[in-house]
Each structure stands twice: as C-alpha cells, then as structure tokens.
Amino acid sequence: MPYVNIKVTREGVTREQKQQLIEGATQLLVDVLGKNPATTVVVIDEVEMENWGVAGIPVDQRRQKGM
Amino acid sequence: MPYVNIKVTREGVTREQKQQLIEGATQLLVDVLGKNPATTVVVIDEVEMENWGVAGIPVDQRRQKGM
Amino acid sequence: MPYVNIKVTREGVTREQKQQLIEGATQLLVDVLGKNPATTVVVIDEVEMENWGVAGIPVDQRRQKGM
Amino acid sequence: MPYVNIKVTREGVTREQKQQLIEGATQLLVDVLGKNPATTVVVIDEVEMENWGVAGIPVDQRRQKGM
Amino acid sequence: MPYVNIKVTREGVTREQKQQLIEGATQLLVDVLGKNPATTVVVIDEVEMENWGVAGIPVDQRRQKGM
Amino acid sequence: MPYVNIKVTREGVTREQKQQLIEGATQLLVDVLGKNPATTVVVIDEVEMENWGVAGIPVDQRRQKGM
Incomplete structure (x- = not known):
C-alpha cells in the first residue's frame, strides 16, 4: 500500500522515462x-523550472547562469 | 482548520464534480x-494518466490494456 | 485510484473518527x-498544534487566546 | 536541507514574485x-481556482460572489 | 534536484531498510x-496503520481481518 | 488562502522557532x-533524521561523517 511521490522539474521527461520511474519505484x-x-x-509531479528554487534561486535562472 | 488534498487522474472531472468534492470533503x-x-x-490535484502508476504500470497503459 | 490526504491538528482524534474519515472520503x-x-x-496526518499556524499564529497559542 | 512547498491559487503570479517567494522562504x-x-x-504549486475550496466553496465561485 | 516522498505504514521499518529506500530512490x-x-x-513518512485506509477500511482493521 | 508546508529534520526546533517560521512564512x-x-x-513537518536522505545517504549518517 505504499505511496511514492516523485517531483522533478518539467523539462522533457518522456513517457518511457515516466514508465521507468513508476516501475523502478x-x-x-x-x-x-x-x-x-x-x-x-x-x-x-513535473514542476515548472521557474516554480522550483534551490539556494534561493529559481532553477530557470540557475540554468541560464550555468549553475 | 483541516486541510484536505484529493489527487485523481486528469480525465474530464467537471467543474460541478469538483464543487461536489470540495463540499463533501x-x-x-x-x-x-x-x-x-x-x-x-x-x-x-488532477494528475496526467501517464504520471500515475499502479502496480508499476502507468494508468494510461492500464486503460489501454483494459485493466 | 484516488489518493486523499487529510491533515488535522493532533487533539484526540479517536480510532472510530479516523475510521469514519477514511470511510467517508x-x-x-x-x-x-x-x-x-x-x-x-x-x-x-495528525499535526502537533504548535506546528500548525493560521494567520501567522500557532494553533496552540490561538486556543490559549480563545481564537 | 529544508523543503518548502507553497501552494497558491493560479491567478497571474509573475516570474518575479515567484523569485521573491523562493528567495524569502x-x-x-x-x-x-x-x-x-x-x-x-x-x-x-499554482492551483486552478476551481480546484481550491474554502468553506466548502470553490475559490472561483467565491470570487464571483465577492467573498 | 528531485524530491521523492515515500509513505509507508509504520510497522517496524528498520534503519537499514530506510537507508536502502533512500539509496535506491x-x-x-x-x-x-x-x-x-x-x-x-x-x-x-511512516504512517500509523489506523491513519491509513484502503477500500474505506483502516489498515489495522484490514490486518486483523486477514485482508 | 495560501498553504505553506515546511519540512525540516527533527533536531530540537523550539516552540519559539516554530512560531517564527509560521509568522515569517x-x-x-x-x-x-x-x-x-x-x-x-x-x-x-519535523522528519526523523534517519528518514531524510540527501545524495542517497540518511542525514543521521551524514552528521556522523561530518557531512
């Protein structure tokens, strides 16, 4: 009866990769x-990059800065 | 002050059904x-069927197989 | 396949009440x-009253103030 | 290592406001x-107004009624 | 930057098993x-069995009934 | 109507600190x-250190290793 929630940034995760995540988890x-x-x-859950922050900076900005 | 989160697959839940879920909960x-x-x-939360898995299989594939 | 999460403050919810919440949801x-x-x-989820805030004030303090 | 999740209704939150939420949290x-x-x-998480209810009423209906 | 949340019933998950879940995910x-x-x-998250329901029945009751 | 969830490891967060988190958020x-x-x-949410992993390693082990 476990429940697993995987949150990643939305950046082109394919249907096959989702299947692999579901199968693997x-x-x-x-x-x-x-x-x-x-x-x-x-x-x-696929989260827009501007809605996900690390170290106080949204991921879309981190990517632009090469972080 | 309770907080209730209802997660279902995204497959045509109507505005009226959402209202009933909110009212009922x-x-x-x-x-x-x-x-x-x-x-x-x-x-x-309405979750895409390819993002929801049961028994290791995404729901969209389960539906195709008649599961 | 729905998933429902109910969060309430921890203040003596009985086993029977939990059963009613599960059955009703x-x-x-x-x-x-x-x-x-x-x-x-x-x-x-039962959340300690000091861990739940409304209007910027923890619930345990709200209760003490009669809010 | 903290993890903070902020849920608001989806109604025009700008990229700059998201940055401020991430930075501030x-x-x-x-x-x-x-x-x-x-x-x-x-x-x-930005949640559609028809998917968020308070007092048993979806937020989009609350807004229409001036609540 | 992914975030994974695993919810299971609280029934004697060992420290080693937790380590394996963390490593595997x-x-x-x-x-x-x-x-x-x-x-x-x-x-x-380890959830008390009386707080987790499937098919409208708390897990602790399901276990007693051999379900 | 926002909802904010803050998850931290359980390691002596005081009642006053919780109040500050609630007020600040x-x-x-x-x-x-x-x-x-x-x-x-x-x-x-205060999460036991053995239930929280970063880089595939539970936090309690990371602390022991000075990470």
Missing part, C-alpha cells in the same frame, strides 16, 4: 520492504 | 470532527 | 466520480 | 534555523 | 533521468 | 502576493 518497495506491487501507487 | 470534517467549515481547505 | 470519491473504492487510499 | 530558514541555503528547496 | 533518478544525486532529496 | 505571502493572512495556513 514500485520494484524498490517490493525489494526492500516486501510490499505488494498491486497496491503500490506512484505519482510523478 | 468539507462536510465530512464538520460531521466527524466538528471542524469549522470556514477554515477548512480542500485542494484537488 | 472513500465513499465521496465513489459517489462523485464513480471511482473504485478498492484502490482508493486515504492517509490522515 | 529560503532566507527564512537561514534566519530562524540557521539552515544551509545551498540545500534548501522551495517548490511553488 | 536516489539511484533511480540518476539512472532514469541523469539527475545529480548530490541534490536529490528523499523523505520517508 | 505568512508575512512572506502577504508581502509578495498581497494574500490575506487570516486564511494563510502554515504546517511544519
């Missing part, structure tokens, strides 16, 4: 805790 | 815990 | 959106 | 808890 | 999206 | 977006 819960995959839920 | 907190509805907040 | 998703209850997940 | 954690800004993350 | 983001592990954050 | 939303403080909610 589910398998991780099976491997480490023996959870039932049938009731394991994974939700991916 | 607020009323639930009033009925069960006697909370003040004036300060009860409900936030609905 | 699940039924709401069934009634409004026709969701399958078998895959509807509800998680209740 | 990061600084708050530095000032109050002495956290390292380099590993402080801020994520802003 | 971080590696998943590196492998699938090429993210920098140094800024990948994983937060594990 | 609320004021930030007032200053930057002109939000009404009366309906601004702040929730602080």
Whole structure:
C-alpha cells in the first residue's frame, strides 16, 4: 500500500522515462520492504523550472547562469 | 482548520464534480470532527494518466490494456 | 485510484473518527466520480498544534487566546 | 536541507514574485534555523481556482460572489 | 534536484531498510533521468496503520481481518 | 488562502522557532502576493533524521561523517 511521490522539474521527461520511474519505484518497495506491487501507487509531479528554487534561486535562472 | 488534498487522474472531472468534492470533503470534517467549515481547505490535484502508476504500470497503459 | 490526504491538528482524534474519515472520503470519491473504492487510499496526518499556524499564529497559542 | 512547498491559487503570479517567494522562504530558514541555503528547496504549486475550496466553496465561485 | 516522498505504514521499518529506500530512490533518478544525486532529496513518512485506509477500511482493521 | 508546508529534520526546533517560521512564512505571502493572512495556513513537518536522505545517504549518517 505504499505511496511514492516523485517531483522533478518539467523539462522533457518522456513517457518511457515516466514508465521507468513508476516501475523502478514500485520494484524498490517490493525489494526492500516486501510490499505488494498491486497496491503500490506512484505519482510523478513535473514542476515548472521557474516554480522550483534551490539556494534561493529559481532553477530557470540557475540554468541560464550555468549553475 | 483541516486541510484536505484529493489527487485523481486528469480525465474530464467537471467543474460541478469538483464543487461536489470540495463540499463533501468539507462536510465530512464538520460531521466527524466538528471542524469549522470556514477554515477548512480542500485542494484537488488532477494528475496526467501517464504520471500515475499502479502496480508499476502507468494508468494510461492500464486503460489501454483494459485493466 | 484516488489518493486523499487529510491533515488535522493532533487533539484526540479517536480510532472510530479516523475510521469514519477514511470511510467517508472513500465513499465521496465513489459517489462523485464513480471511482473504485478498492484502490482508493486515504492517509490522515495528525499535526502537533504548535506546528500548525493560521494567520501567522500557532494553533496552540490561538486556543490559549480563545481564537 | 529544508523543503518548502507553497501552494497558491493560479491567478497571474509573475516570474518575479515567484523569485521573491523562493528567495524569502529560503532566507527564512537561514534566519530562524540557521539552515544551509545551498540545500534548501522551495517548490511553488499554482492551483486552478476551481480546484481550491474554502468553506466548502470553490475559490472561483467565491470570487464571483465577492467573498 | 528531485524530491521523492515515500509513505509507508509504520510497522517496524528498520534503519537499514530506510537507508536502502533512500539509496535506491536516489539511484533511480540518476539512472532514469541523469539527475545529480548530490541534490536529490528523499523523505520517508511512516504512517500509523489506523491513519491509513484502503477500500474505506483502516489498515489495522484490514490486518486483523486477514485482508 | 495560501498553504505553506515546511519540512525540516527533527533536531530540537523550539516552540519559539516554530512560531517564527509560521509568522515569517505568512508575512512572506502577504508581502509578495498581497494574500490575506487570516486564511494563510502554515504546517511544519519535523522528519526523523534517519528518514531524510540527501545524495542517497540518511542525514543521521551524514552528521556522523561530518557531512
């Protein structure tokens, strides 16, 4: 019954990569805790780069500055 | 002062259904815990089907397979 | 497959009340959106009153002041 | 290493305002808890007004009624 | 800069298992999206079984009934 | 009506510091977006150090290693 939420910046994550994240996170819960995959839920949030900040600076500005 | 977050897949939830979810969740907190509805907040997140996985498989693929 | 998160202040919510919140939130998703209850997940978070603020004031102080 | 999530209704928050929220929230954690800004993350979620309810009423309807 | 939140029921997850969840989730983001592990954050929430419901029933009751 | 969630490691955050976080985050939303403080909610989550990972390593181990 685990619930996993993965937040990443929105920058071209493909459908196949999302599938791999969902599959990998589910398998991780099976491997480490023996959870039932049938009731394991994974939700991916893609966040606009201007809405995500690190060190007080939005990611879109960090990218422009080569950080 | 409760805060309720409802996450569902994005597949045509209407404005009226959202209103019913907001109204119903607020009323639930009033009925069960006697909370003040004036300060009860409900936030609905609609998640793309390719971003939501169950049993390690994205929901859009599950739908295609009739799961 | 909905996921519902209910956050309330920790102040003596009973096991029976939690059961009613879980049952009621699940039924709401069934009634409004026709969701399958078998895959509807509800998680209740109980938050210490000193960790929850409204109007810039922690709830424990609000209670002391009769707010 | 703090993580701050700010949820507001989606109604024209500018890129500059987002930058100010990110900067201000990061600084708050530095000032109050002495956290390292380099590993402080801020994520802003903009929520559609019809998806956010207060007192059992969606915000878009509240605005129409002058609430 | 990804952020991963893993929610599981509180039932004896060991320190070593938590370490494996943190390591595995971080590696998943590196492998699938090429993210920098140094800024990948994983937060594990352990939720009391009476606070987690599936199919409208708290997990502690499901366990008692052998579900 | 903003909602702010602050997650920090559990390591002796005092009641006064929590009050400052709640007050500061609320004021930030007032200053930057002109939000009404009366309906601004702040929730602080304190997360055990073994439940929080950065760079694939739990914070309690990072502290032991002087990271």
